[in-house]
Amino acid sequence: MLSRRIIPCLDVREGQVVKGVRFRDHAVVGGIVELALRYRDAGADELVFYDITASPEGRSVDRAWVERVARKIDIPFCVAGGIRSVEDARAVLHAGADKVSINSPALERPALIAELADAFGVQCVVVGIDSLRDADGQWRVRQYTGDPSRTQALPRRTLDWIAQAQDLGAGEIVLNCMGSDGVRQGYDVAQLAQARAVCEVPLIASGGAGAAEHFRDVFTGADVDGALAASVFHSGAIDVSALKRWLANQGVMVRVAIEPETCDG
Amino acid sequence: SSASVVLVDAGGTNIGSVRYALQRLGVDAPLTSDPAAIRAAGKVILPGVGAAGPAMARLQALGLIDVLRSLTQPVLGVCLGMQLLCARSEEGDVDCLGLIPATVRRLQPASGVRVPHMGWNRLRTCSEHPLLDGIDADAQVYFVHSYAVPPGDYTLVSARHGVPFSAVVARGNFFGMQFHPERSSTVGARLLRNFLAL
Numbered sequence: 001m002l003s004r005r006i007i008p009c010l011d012v013r014e015g016q017v018v019k020g021v022r023f024r025d026h027a028v029v030g031g032i033v034e035l036a037l038r039y040r041d042a043g044a045d046e047l048v049f050y051d052i053t054a055s056p057e058g059r060s061v062d063r064a065w066v067e068r069v070a071r072k073i074d075i076p077f078c079v080a081g082g083i084r085s086v087e088d089a090r091a092v093l094h095a096g097a098d099k100v101s102i103n104s105p106a107l108e109r110p111a112l113i114a115e116l117a118d119a120f121g122v123q124c125v126v127v128g129i130d131s132l133r134d135a136d137g138q139w140r141v142r143q144y145t146g147d148p149s150r151t152q153a154l155p156r157r158t159l160d161w162i163a164q165a166q167d168l169g170a171g172e173i174v175l176n177c178m179g180s181d182g183v184r185q186g187y188d189v190a191q192l193a194q195a196r197a198v199c200e201v202p203l204i205a206s207g208g209a210g211a212a213e214h215f216r217d218v219f220t221g222a223d224v225d226g227a228l229a230a231s232v233f234h235s236g237a238i239d240v241s242a243l244k245r246w247l248a249n250q251g252v253m254v255r256v257a258i259e260p261e262t263c264d265g
Numbered sequence: 266s267s268a269s270v271v272l273v274d275a276g277g278t279n280i281g282s283v284r285y286a287l288q289r290l291g292v293d294a295p296l297t298s299d300p301a302a303i304r305a306a307g308k309v310i311l312p313g314v315g316a317a318g319p320a321m322a323r324l325q326a327l328g329l330i331d332v333l334r335s336l337t338q339p340v341l342g343v344c345l346g347m348q349l350l351c352a353r354s355e356e357g358d359v360d361c362l363g364l365i366p367a368t369v370r371r372l373q374p375a376s377g378v379r380v381p382h383m384g385w386n387r388l389r390t391c392s393e394h395p396l397l398d399g400i401d402a403d404a405q406v407y408f409v410h411s412y413a414v415p416p417g418d419y420t421l422v423s424a425r426h427g428v429p430f431s432a433v434v435a436r437g438n439f440f441g442m443q444f445h446p447e448r449s450s451t452v453g454a455r456l457l458r459n460f461l462a463l
Binding site: 001002003005040045067070071072074075076094095096098120121122123124171172200201202203223225226255257 | 279281282285286288289314315316374377379380381382383384385386387405407409410411425426445447448449450451453454
């Protein structure tokens with residue numbers, strides 16, 4: 001049986017991992033490779049690196065750090081931010097990333113999803129969706145959320161966009177529930193359960209993790225394939241290895257990491 | 266001089282990742298599509314991410330089909346590379362190398378069974394083999410695929426995603442791993458080390 005995935009998300013800026021409100025008050029958390037290895041050793045199933053400055057600066061991801069990560073890391077990792085074309089994606093994938101995640105560029109031009117799927121296979125193509133509930137009770141997609149001054153509410157319903165994205169060739173959907181993001185009161189299980197009902201490809205929950213119970217609740221309540229979180233892991237509030245042991249005790253199927261073998265020459 | 270391990274450059278995007286994984290084990294395996302270098306290598310690894318049709322077309326264009334078929338040293342196909350070892354693939358309905366007597370089938374989505382099969386899944390060992398030395402019965406590895414090789418007498422390890430399928434296959438000197446050992450952490454490193462020691 002497939003394990004539920006625990007996925008730390010690392011915001012990358014100028015070659016380092018940062019935390020803070022996007023585009024403001026960034027504090028350097030540490031080096032990319034060093035943090036990636038720490039999460040790998042703790043049993044993270046996958047890592048997402050979000051190049052937070054690539055997209056607003058109109059440039060593609062710096063492939064040098066992607067390659068440094070790929071040399072050292074032996075778990076899968078996804079790169080997000082600044083990927084707007086097949087060529088952008090090719091550079092990142094050839095540098096060693098396993099997947100690319102696209103968000104606003106896919107909304108600007110949905111055909112990009114199909115182009116990436118044709119070029120690299122659906123398994124490489126993750127579509128990130130930022131979603132917020134409107135006053136009429138509908139969840140709708142937000143665009144350019146990386147920059148508060150540019151964020152736009154779209155008429156597109158989140159569930160419709162999930163369906164369209166997977167029709168076009170998305171191999172995985174990351175649904176970031178903005179209403180719960182940063183609040184640490186739990187994932188938006190109700191929204192994710194509705195997304196699950198229309199999503200036939202792997203679905204990753206994002207936004208709201210604050211306690212171990214939140215991970216259990218989103219796995220059991222929304223049947224998501226993975227749960228992504230950033231600040232609770234970076235701050236040390238939740239330790240990945242302790243979280244996975246706890247989830248296993250709660251009956252959630254997870255992978256408990258095996259210590260690297262000592263070198264026996 | 267001939268390298269002891271070579272990676273066949275058949276396209277696909279995970280070649281770098283496999284190469285780095287071997288470097289972490291102290292082996293620098295060059296990427297090559299040169300028939301002489303492939304024939305002379307002590308071990309040959311055929312990686313591959315992508316679709317079966319374009320990959321077979323590329324092997325054909327490089328003149329590598331008969332080269333690969335005639336190899337007698339240990340050969341390891343990874344992910345799509347394993348599927349290419351089979352007789353045929355439903356993906357694009359294409360003839361493959363014919364070294365494992367199987368037809369690669371599309372995984373069928375079902376309730377709770379998502380396709381692509383993406384993530385860490387448990388291995389179920391079917392037989393004893395030096396390739397599996399030190400691998401625990403409930404070890405987990407990282408899979409990403411939409412097509413799979415059905416179980417058969419060539420299956421060394423099976424896994425289950427809705428239905429059982431081959432996770433590791435062996436036939437003579439040809440081996441295949443459906444998952445990504447280069448992305449399967451400690452378990453994957455051990456499997457690669459075991460292959461290098463064959």
